[in-house]
Structure formats: structure tokens, C-alpha cells
Amino acid sequence: MPGERGSTMLGVLCGAAAGALWGLVFLAPELARAFGPLELTIGRYLAYGLISAALITPRWRTVSASIGGAEWRALFWLGLAGNTLYYVLLASAVQLGGAAITALVIGFLPVVVTIVGSRAEGAVPLARLAPSLLLCGAGTACIGWQALFLPSARPVAAQLAGLLCALGALASWGAFAVGNNHMLARVRTVSSHDWSLLIGIATGAQSLLLIPLALLLGTRGHGAGEWALFVAVSAGVAIFASIVGNALWNKMSRLLPLTLAGQMITFETLFALLYAFAWEHRGPTVAEALAFVLVVASVVSCVAAHRRPGMAKEIKASTGLRP
Structure with missing residues (x-):
């Protein structure tokens, strides 16, 4: 139906826009390389928490009335898995192994989330999603080809440590994506924007707890410009x-x-x-250009699988949307 197609396309556009904004986090560790992963995490999420608190203050009484102890525990866990722990691991992976190999590993998130999502009641069968998953995997392999097989100036030990951190980030954010999806279906009295702000408050509180750890580990002096x-x-x-994305x-x-x-994570x-x-200051190589084509084809294939006849009711059931 036209309304259902419109909702699907709006969802895809929102996912693409979120990916465009989330892609910025891969540049942050390079831009502020004078600071370590823990410091970058504290700075980002302390700002996220303060801005979230300021934005939600006018609606605090209404929003807090819908949030109980179980929801706050979920918010704390989601903030840890999707923000604090994830970003410490991501920033470490970028600074140790490089942005390219980190993007390669994180690029497998769509496969992980889609496979987990296929087990939900009323979800599109995994067999129907196989073409999309294969295209995504092929595109991700192209993206990381140069990072994996061409000589690098980074020490092998640093690259291995970066790879392990990236795998940890993959597991952490995969758990967040699944858990957050379930919680959004559960707390429908809270808008998606306010839920994001609540996660920001929980994450901001976690960043405060990390400050003593950062001081204990010690940090080198920085100039005013840094x-x-x-x-x-x-x-x-x-x-x-964090806020808009x-x-x-x-x-x-x-x-x-x-x-x-799950496929929307590919845009990141x-x-x-x-x-x-x-x-x-360069353009994509042949392998990287091919990756773009394959990944876009993966998303288009996944959208097509969800728009086949008879899938409307399954989509409604898995998202919790009213028919």
C-alpha cells in the first residue's frame, strides 16, 4: 500500500541520514589525535549528556512519568553498549589499526543485526535476505581489501590490537542495536527523540564515572589549541x-x-x-568504488525483500506498528 511504502522509504532515508552523521565518529580520533580513546569518550558523552539534559528539561515531568526502574536499567545498559564501551573500543581501533580496517569490521554490523533480527516472530525469512547479505559481505570485503593486504606503516602488533578492539566494538554495538529496537517497541509512550535524549543522560552519567579512571591512568599536558x-x-x-543521528x-x-x-548500518x-x-585528499580506488555499488545494491535488495507481496503483515508484526 502507498502508506506502507512511504513509511519504508522514510525509514530508509532516516537510516541513511543517521549513517551520514555517524560516519563522523571515525574522523574524530584522527582530528583530536593528541587525546586518548578514554579522553575522547569522556568529552563526547559528557557533552551528549549535558545537551540531552538541557533539551529534555521542558518535558521532564511528562517523560519521567513513563520511565520506571526497569527502563532506567535498560537505558544504562544501552548507554554502555551503544555509546561508552563502543566508542572506547572504536577510538582505540582507529588509532591503533587505522580507520579503514575499523570501518571494515564495523561494516559487518548489518549482517550480524539482520541475522539476529531474522529470528524474531513474523520477520522476513533469512533465506529471502540471502542475496542482500551476500552483497553486503562482498562490499565489505572490497572496502577492507587494501587495509588487509597492502603494506602498512603501522606495527603488526598495533594492527592486531586495533582489529581486536574493532571486533569488540562490533559485538558491543550489535547488542545495542537489538536491545534498543526491543525497548523502542516496549516504551511507545516516549518519542524516539526523547528516548535518545534519555540514553544521552545515562551515557553522560557514565562519562562522569570515567573521569577518576582517566586521572588515575594519567594524561599528558595539552596546549590551549589542543x-x-x-x-x-x-x-x-x-x-x-549522538543527538541528531x-x-x-x-x-x-x-x-x-x-x-x-540492520542493513541501514551500512550507510555509516x-x-x-x-x-x-x-x-x-584522494578519490576511491577501483575496489572501493565497487564496494559502494555492492553495498547500495545490498540495501536495495533488502528493501525489495520486505516489499514483496504478503510481507506487509510480517513487517507490521515485527515492528509493532498498528495496521
């Missing part, structure tokens, strides 16, 4: 990636089933590479 750049990067990533992702999560929502990898090309 601190100014750190504050600008932290605030920019908090506003665009998360709100768009939550909006998409209420419009699309998890099997389709694509935009991360576009930003990396701009940062490195």
Missing part, C-alpha cells in the same frame, strides 16, 4: 552524531523491522569512507 580542538570535536560529534536512528527503528534496520561505513577520502 584543548580548543578537543572541545570543538567533542561538542560537534555529540550534537551531530541517534534521533534519526530511533525514528527509523520504529518504521522498519530489525531485518531491514559508506559515509565513513567518504569522509576518509576527503581527509586524505
